[in-house]
Amino acid sequence: MPEFDVIVVGAGNAALAAAVSAQEQGARRVVVLEKAPRELRGGNTHYSGGLFRFAFDRAEDLRPLVPDAETHIPGFMTGVQPYPRAMFEADLMRVTEGRTDPELAEILIGRSYDTIGWVAAQGIVMEPAVSLSGIKVGNTIKWSPGAVVRARQEGVGLSRMWFDAAERRGIEIRYETTATRLVQDARGRVAGVVARDPQGVAELSATSVVLGCGGFEANTAWRARYLGRPWDHAKVRGTRYNTGDGLRMAIDVGALPYGQWTGCHSTPIDAGAPPYGDRKLTDKTNRLSYPFGVLVNTRGRRFFDEGEDFQLYTYAKLGGIILGQPGGVAWQIFDDKVTSLLEGRYQTGKPATADSFKDLVQALPVDRAACLRTLEDYNAAAESGVFDPTLRDGLAASRLELPKSNWAQRLDTPPFVAYPVTGGITFTFGGVRVDDHARVMSTSWAPIPGLYACGEMVGGLFHVNYPGGTGLMSGAVFGRLAGAHAAGA
Numbered sequence: 001m002p003e004f005d006v007i008v009v010g011a012g013n014a015a016l017a018a019a020v021s022a023q024e025q026g027a028r029r030v031v032v033l034e035k036a037p038r039e040l041r042g043g044n045t046h047y048s049g050g051l052f053r054f055a056f057d058r059a060e061d062l063r064p065l066v067p068d069a070e071t072h073i074p075g076f077m078t079g080v081q082p083y084p085r086a087m088f089e090a091d092l093m094r095v096t097e098g099r100t101d102p103e104l105a106e107i108l109i110g111r112s113y114d115t116i117g118w119v120a121a122q123g124i125v126m127e128p129a130v131s132l133s134g135i136k137v138g139n140t141i142k143w144s145p146g147a148v149v150r151a152r153q154e155g156v157g158l159s160r161m162w163f164d165a166a167e168r169r170g171i172e173i174r175y176e177t178t179a180t181r182l183v184q185d186a187r188g189r190v191a192g193v194v195a196r197d198p199q200g201v202a203e204l205s206a207t208s209v210v211l212g213c214g215g216f217e218a219n220t221a222w223r224a225r226y227l228g229r230p231w232d233h234a235k236v237r238g239t240r241y242n243t244g245d246g247l248r249m250a251i252d253v254g255a256l257p258y259g260q261w262t263g264c265h266s267t268p269i270d271a272g273a274p275p276y277g278d279r280k281l282t283d284k285t286n287r288l289s290y291p292f293g294v295l296v297n298t299r300g301r302r303f304f305d306e307g308e309d310f311q312l313y314t315y316a317k318l319g320g321i322i323l324g325q326p327g328g329v330a331w332q333i334f335d336d337k338v339t340s341l342l343e344g345r346y347q348t349g350k351p352a353t354a355d356s357f358k359d360l361v362q363a364l365p366v367d368r369a370a371c372l373r374t375l376e377d378y379n380a381a382a383e384s385g386v387f388d389p390t391l392r393d394g395l396a397a398s399r400l401e402l403p404k405s406n407w408a409q410r411l412d413t414p415p416f417v418a419y420p421v422t423g424g425i426t427f428t429f430g431g432v433r434v435d436d437h438a439r440v441m442s443t444s445w446a447p448i449p450g451l452y453a454c455g456e457m458v459g460g461l462f463h464v465n466y467p468g469g470t471g472l473m474s475g476a477v478f479g480r481l482a483g484a485h486a487a488g489a
């Protein structure tokens with residue numbers, strides 16, 4: 001008889017959802033293997049904003065998740081617009097340029113509302129994601145579509161609450177334990193793992209194994225191999241432990257690589273951010289208010305339509321675009337009219353400040369003459385109209401060679417500020433193919449018996465770009481499925 005019913009590799013949102021789900025569905029002996037020591041546990045989930053994107057038909061559907069919202073935010077429900085499945089689908093299709101796998105997308109979106117309720121039922125307390133997706137207009141807060149709710153205390157809270165939920169169910173968690181290889185029986189069924197811990201190397205047997213151990217964003221050699229330059233030099237926004245181990249182990253037993261292996265999620269972050277995620281700063285190095293300003297590179301030129309769409313639909317590709325600029329850096333420039341709209345996270349930054357464009361560009365290590373020209377040309381092209389941060393306001397600077405499509409107000413109110421940014425990698429898009437039971441498919445397109453995957457390891461959903469809040473939702477949906485089916489449900 002195997003030692004465990006289910007071995008779960010990893011201890012982030014996806015893996016812990018799988019472990020809890022397996023136990024809930026009848027697996028009695030569930031063990032979680034976490035590569036990190038206890039004080040660094042929880043993968044990218046710990047560093048995340050804790051934001052979940054899910055489909056719902058009426059604002060009222062949020063009430064069970066955030067029952068106190070109206071008390072803390074009077075009029076909360078009025079500012080929320082419904083986000084039916086069709087809208088989620090359209091967003092995912094649009095930002096991935098039509099490449100998302102429709103079968104996986106259907107599982108993710110179709111199960112998103114039910115799963116967020118299940119997550120909450122496990123003791124994950126939710127709250128409105130004010131600082132991430134709320135914009136105050138008069139007395140009402142308007143919310144970015146579909147991305148309204150996050151875990152209380154963001155990723156730090158989410159991770160802690162998942163560990164608490166697992167521990168309450170008596171699930172064993174082994175820290176500093178790295179799965180290094182999958183074990184197969186003579187019939188090809190995955191029957192356990194080989195794991196390394198401070199005591200040595202041991203084989204652990206199980207009826208099923210769930211891999212929820214992240215992508216390869218923290219592996220410089222794999223970044224160079226699959227993403228190419230300049231990703232080898234990218235700062236990692238989260239954990240240093242996601243080095244592609246699960247992908248390697250799965251592919252070694254015949255798993256089908258799937259999705260965009262040259263793609264990743266990466267965002268504009270403070271140019272001075274540390275090389276790996278900081279446990280206390282977590283996602284506070286993000287700089288996502290660029291739709292309200294102008295973005296220039298060291299050549300003093302714009303290189304991106306800052307107003308292409310709401311930030312949550314463009315931020316995940318912008319990091320890579322910035323990293324591809326000379327020196328991998330850029331500056332976000334704002335005037336005083338919009339500084340009150342900048343996300344609170346900007347308070348962790350040190351902008352250059354000046355009362356004129358001339359003085360501002362003097363303070364920046366850019367081609368100053370070109371930068372001055374860029375700012376003046378932008379102002380000359382900015383059309384008149386009504387600026388509205390809560391909708392795609394169509395206030396454009398369309399005469400420019402590179403237009404700005406929305407929120408293109410003139411920069412005319414000093415002081416002007418310039419925040420230095422670079423591109424930080426969040427997670428990689430390449431993964432393995434799973435089916436509707438989260439079973440890992442082999443290169444023969446048949447499930448590998450006994451093997452399941454979830455979270456960042458699932459390939460095929462994200463290509464080129466990503467709608468904010470979808471990673472945690474996907475982790476919860478496929479984690480829950482993986483755990484339940486691994487338990488034999």
Ligand SMILES: Cc1cc2nc3c(=O)[nH]c(=O)nc-3n(C[C@H](O)[C@H](O)[C@H](O)COP(=O)(O)OP(=O)(O)OC[C@H]3O[C@@H](n4cnc5c(N)ncnc54)[C@H](O)[C@@H]3O)c2cc1C
Binds near residue numbers: 013015042180427
């Ligand atoms: C700064 C930041 C902010 C983010 N904000 C959001 C957000 O607000 N909303 C959202 O949806 N997404 C967000 N994301 C993305 C989100 O965090 C990830 O999509 C999600 O955490 C992935 O979950 P996961 O469980 O697959 O991986 P992780 O949470 O990264 O967990 C992987 C686990 O596997 C372990 N591991 C790795 N290799 C091994 C091995 N060989 N053996 C044992 N264990 C191993 C790791 O230590 C870790 O515990 C953010 C990410 C970052 C970095």
